[in-house]
């Protein structure tokens with residue numbers, strides 16, 4: 001039952017304090033002692049296992065990250081990092097009375113669970129390639145396996161329209177963002193909002209320009225190369241505002257947040273964020289590098305682990321004063337404006353002789 005626990009831990013302040021004290025090591029120990037009650041274990045044929053990590057099998061290989069229990073922990077840290085960065089808000093868009101909400105690439109589904117809890121009047125749908133979630137207890141929440149890059153068949157059959165579509169950390173997952181934004185536009189009601197949050201892969205340091213030899217510059221290079229080789233870029237935070245505007249959204253706003261690695265900032269809020277952001281790296285980096293390094297760049301698993309170890313040393317050196325940026329963009333579907341062919345119109349045109 002770990003997924004539920006991971007999610008539950010973020011749902012009350014008391015649990016937050018407990019979770020606050022956990023580290024990757026604590027979590028792994030807890031998994032060991034919790035083995036008999038795990039729910040993630042499924043039939044081996046349903047997943048791809050590689051170099052000690054587990055990956056999705058539906059649309060095998062199309063997503064680069066693992067979907068195992070270590071990743072559940074990493075997604076739990078991720079959710080908390082975003083949540084605290086946005087001052088305990090789930091959205092920045094000025095949404096007042098959400099009725100029908102979609103979270104694309106929901107992962108474990110913590111954002112969807114939290115949103116459904118906070119808005120019992122809203123119907124919340126989370127979709128992902130991997131069914132990492134547990135059956136929701138909230139009557140207003142549902143999850144669905146779906147590839148957001150293919151036609152949204154079940155939603156289109158239902159002719160379903162949302163008043164909010166949310167996406168987070170989908171960098172490296174989508175080849176054609178323009179198509180995805182157009183689909184979002186089509187599936188929003190007029191006046192509905194799209195909101196997307198992505199981390200920049202470009203490192204900065206308060207000490208001045210980072211040398212090329214810096215491990216964080218090597219990470220940037222790693223993501224850039226993988227983006228070229230997979231055809232799915234990681235440079236999304238840099239382009240999403242413009243792409244969302246091009247899809248026809250209006251009143252598009254961009255907000256930037258600093259994510260320091262570690263607790264070197266003098267600002268107490270940034271110290272808290274920095275602690276979580278370091279844990280985000282600690283818990284995530286093996287999963288980020290393993291499949292991409294071995295499948296795309298021809299690394300051995302040992303080379304991938306060595307890269308992780310070198311990074312681990314740099315993470316503990318706070319004199320580097322390294323930070324990345326989180327970028328959040330939201331925009332509104334206007335009441336009357338159709339700058340592009342709708343998905344429906346496009347399909348109708350295609351199917352005509």
Ligand SMILES: C[S@@+](CC[C@H](N)C(=O)[O-])C[C@H]1O[C@@H](n2cnc3c(N)ncnc32)[C@H](O)[C@@H]1O
Nearest residue numbers: 063105106107128129146147148149168169173
């Ligand atoms: C880095 S995780 C982020 C999860 C969650 N949005 C969060 O912020 O915690 C990216 C998620 O996107 C999902 N994903 C990747 N490509 C996808 C696709 N084509 N369709 C649906 N989900 C996808 C992955 O399975 C994974 O769960």
